[in-house]
Amino acid sequence: MHATPLRSNHREQEILKELRLSGGSCRVGVLAKRLGVSEETVRRNIKVLQAKSLVRKVHGGVLLAKDLTLTEPPFQARMDKNASAKRLLAARLAEMISDGDSLFLDIGSSTAYAAQALRNHRNLYIVTNSLTVAGILATRNNNRVFFAGGELRNHDGGSFGQDARAFIRRFNVQYAVLSVGAINAQIGFMLHDIQEADLSQQAAARAQTCIVLADSSKFERRAPIGVADQSRIDILITESQPSEPIIQMLARNDISLALATTQS
Numbered sequence: 001m002h003a004t005p006l007r008s009n010h011r012e013q014e015i016l017k018e019l020r021l022s023g024g025s026c027r028v029g030v031l032a033k034r035l036g037v038s039e040e041t042v043r044r045n046i047k048v049l050q051a052k053s054l055v056r057k058v059h060g061g062v063l064l065a066k067d068l069t070l071t072e073p074p075f076q077a078r079m080d081k082n083a084s085a086k087r088l089l090a091a092r093l094a095e096m097i098s099d100g101d102s103l104f105l106d107i108g109s110s111t112a113y114a115a116q117a118l119r120n121h122r123n124l125y126i127v128t129n130s131l132t133v134a135g136i137l138a139t140r141n142n143n144r145v146f147f148a149g150g151e152l153r154n155h156d157g158g159s160f161g162q163d164a165r166a167f168i169r170r171f172n173v174q175y176a177v178l179s180v181g182a183i184n185a186q187i188g189f190m191l192h193d194i195q196e197a198d199l200s201q202q203a204a205a206r207a208q209t210c211i212v213l214a215d216s217s218k219f220e221r222r223a224p225i226g227v228a229d230q231s232r233i234d235i236l237i238t239e240s241q242p243s244e245p246i247i248q249m250l251a252r253n254d255i256s257l258a259l260a261t262t263q264s
Helices: 010-021 028-035 039-051 075-080 083-096 109-117 131-137 162-168 194-205 244-252
Strands: 025-027 055-058 061-064 102-105 125-128 144-147 173-179 182-184 188-191 207-213 235-238 256-259
Touching: 010 025, 010 028, 010 039, 010 055, 010 061, 025 028, 028 039, 028 061, 039 055, 083 109, 083 207, 083 235, 083 256, 102 109, 109 131, 109 173, 109 207, 125 131, 131 144, 162 194, 173 194, 182 244, 188 194, 194 207, 244 256
Parallel strands: 102 125, 102 173, 125 144, 173 207, 207 235, 235 256
Antiparallel strands: 025 061, 055 061, 182 188
């Protein structure tokens, strides 16, 4: 006789999602508040998830099992998440960019929206490791687009590796436009992927102004890789006022805050 497989319900998937967004760990009370349910409901679902070996209970909280925090959701899923907020960030960035400016745009979903917002700009000089960005801005309005060589990842169309980093080092641009996976007051800016972190560091070092695009869902989160030199970041564009501890972190690193609203 075969055992009946345990099936996931919607609440369990919500808990897993929140754990991934939190960098792999979270307290039960925080999960309950975010999901709008009781702590007892969260504990019941955690018991089921632990039986499936998806999470591990600790005192007062829960951890993702099997290093599930080390990968991000697929690129299209990230494009769909908080799309309206990302469009606001992209529009705010487009206001800062003039025809003829030079930019590096990374592989993030927010920077893909930024590329869409720049479609009516002319004579842009674009350096990127994102096939999505290159496809949006190449052969358009007399733009020049330079694509970093290297290994192309199949899940997000990004080019990474030693060749890509060496390519980026050949350019000096006015703006490096970067995305991040998480922001909190203790660590600052974080990413999920060490290759993205290495390439972003190269790009930031070769830009006059470094701009991070991050919607408010990234606040108070954690990701495995901290941005090495946060002092290179000049501007954070987001759509919602961060908490006071994050504002203080920005001030310590001399990072300006630009709020993107419908009135921008």
